[in-house]
Amino acid sequence: MSLRHLSIDELVDRALGGDRRAVGRLLSIVERGGAEAEQVETRTHAHGTDAHVIGITGAPGAGKSTMVARLVAAFTAASRGPAVVAVDPSSPLTGGAILGDRVRMAEVDTSAFIRSVATRGHSGGLALSVPGSARVLAAAGFDPVIIETVGVGQVEVDVTAAADTTVVVVTPGMGDAVQANKAGLLEVADIFVVNKADLPGASDARRDLELMLELSHVTGQEDASRRPPIVMVDSLAGEGIDAVRGAIDEHHDHLVTTDRLVERRRRRARYEMRSRAALAFERHLDDQLHTSEVAAMVEDVLAGSETPSSAARRLWQPDAS
Amino acid sequence: MSSTPPPPHRIVLAKLGLDGHDRGIKVVARMLRDAGMEVIYLGLRQTTDSIVAAVEQEDADAIGLSMHNAGHLTLGPAMLAALEEAGIEVPLIIGGIVPDDDRPILDAAGVAAVLGPGSSAEEVVATVRAAIDAA
Numbered sequence A: 001m002s003l004r005h006l007s008i009d010e011l012v013d014r015a016l017g018g019d020r021r022a023v024g025r026l027l028s029i030v031e032r033g034g035a036e037a038e039q040v041e042t043r044t045h046a047h048g049t050d051a052h053v054i055g056i057t058g059a060p061g062a063g064k065s066t067m068v069a070r071l072v073a074a075f076t077a078a079s080r081g082p083a084v085v086a087v088d089p090s091s092p093l094t095g096g097a098i099l100g101d102r103v104r105m106a107e108v109d110t111s112a113f114i115r116s117v118a119t120r121g122h123s124g125g126l127a128l129s130v131p132g133s134a135r136v137l138a139a140a141g142f143d144p145v146i147i148e149t150v151g152v153g154q155v156e157v158d159v160t161a162a163a164d165t166t167v168v169v170v171t172p173g174m175g176d177a178v179q180a181n182k183a184g185l186l187e188v189a190d191i192f193v194v195n196k197a198d199l200p201g202a203s204d205a206r207r208d209l210e211l212m213l214e215l216s217h218v219t220g221q222e223d224a225s226r227r228p229p230i231v232m233v234d235s236l237a238g239e240g241i242d243a244v245r246g247a248i249d250e251h252h253d254h255l256v257t258t259d260r261l262v263e264r265r266r267r268r269a270r271y272e273m274r275s276r277a278a279l280a281f282e283r284h285l286d287d288q289l290h291t292s293e294v295a296a297m298v299e300d301v302l303a304g305s306e307t308p309s310s311a312a313r314r315l316w317q318p319d320a321s
Numbered sequence B: 001m002s003s004t005p006p007p008p009h010r011i012v013l014a015k016l017g018l019d020g021h022d023r024g025i026k027v028v029a030r031m032l033r034d035a036g037m038e039v040i041y042l043g044l045r046q047t048t049d050s051i052v053a054a055v056e057q058e059d060a061d062a063i064g065l066s067m068h069n070a071g072h073l074t075l076g077p078a079m080l081a082a083l084e085e086a087g088i089e090v091p092l093i094i095g096g097i098v099p100d101d102d103r104p105i106l107d108a109a110g111v112a113a114v115l116g117p118g119s120s121a122e123e124v125v126a127t128v129r130a131a132i133d134a135a
């Protein structure tokens, strides 16, 4: 039966009842944004708030998807119902994307829900749609919800920072730890994984991380009460996966027992509100730029009778002079 | 509220069955990406069940299956049967070497289109778009 003629409410009812095609459709609506996405949000945001949202990030090719597949199997074996949101970049030229994370997740049981997401060019949109997608999955009963992003830009880091628990994946021999430091990933890490620990240089990578954690500006940024553990993993062989799962569960317990979970959720809400407002304001500004008032301001700036700063102020504070 | 632009088409690409060449399907994946589509690439040795699950989870608009081991007459209809059983109405496009005599059989079975090995990017993209628009 086709889902096309169903209303958002009907789709949500089905998704909450476990209809996976309805979940898939709702995720498309959320990714697209707009009024329908907001309707979905209205229906789902109060559900599934217990689900543990786990962010997994690291350099391209670090083995994130391979590890996520193993983690999913471990969670499934422990009678949890995991879902994955795997984010890959869209081509800036064509808007298209090849989403290949599922190749590494081929062995995963079909009871786990995997969704491949393209960044679609607007970074602001990604920061909005990913939390929304996580909420749909949580409302549908999936727990944990694992978000895989490539840790390259600020947005990807931000998206991962919107998780309850963030796992940063590095690999031996590429100066990954140093790169992760530069990319701002170390500050957001609750757990480090040295993946490909079967390769030479794994213990050096571990030592690099330990050294960087020693530096006071790294430790204690986010949560001074706890030092992020470093877990050595061989995702191909599945070694160390139970330790990663253990560290993830331990971090969740830590958040709950110290009331930090609420604080993280507060931060998530703040961040999402800010992203949403920023996007709306950007769109508003773009519309403004084509009005005759702004055209007149542009002339004033060109003629030297108004400074760009004061014209800009009038754009967002129409009453300012 | 400003209206949202239509999202890119999403297509699941996979190889069904046992043969292990993925060059052709990767070329097709790039053609579709370069035409602005989101290609969810599943890789080799998929089963009808794994493809059905992926199409549900990914809310795909189309499925592209590549087969080079002359399995199209059994695997194509098996895929269609699995989709029908799952209640999924998504066009199925088959890529690979399909003899002319077999095409009417696949058409009759409900395969939306067949793309031969030498298809150009224009043909591939136009065929996928037409199949999605007709669905």
Ligand SMILES: Nc1nc2c(ncn2[C@@H]2O[C@H](COP(=O)(O)OP(=O)(O)OP(=O)(O)O)[C@@H](O)[C@H]2O)c(=O)[nH]1
Binding pocket: A058, A059, A060, A061, A062, A063, A064, A065, A066, A067, A101, A104, A150, A195, A196, A197, A198, A199, A233, A234, A235, A236, A237
């Ligand atoms: N030796 C070794 N190779 C691994 C390990 N984990 C993953 N790989 C390989 O690393 C390559 C990349 O793995 P992926 O899981 O696709 O990496 P990823 O970080 O998800 O990649 P992107 O999503 O493209 O950024 C593949 O060839 C994997 O087989 C590991 O523990 N040891």
Ligand SMILES: [Mg+2]
Binding pocket: A064, A065, A066, A100, A101, A148
């Ligand atoms: Mg990946």
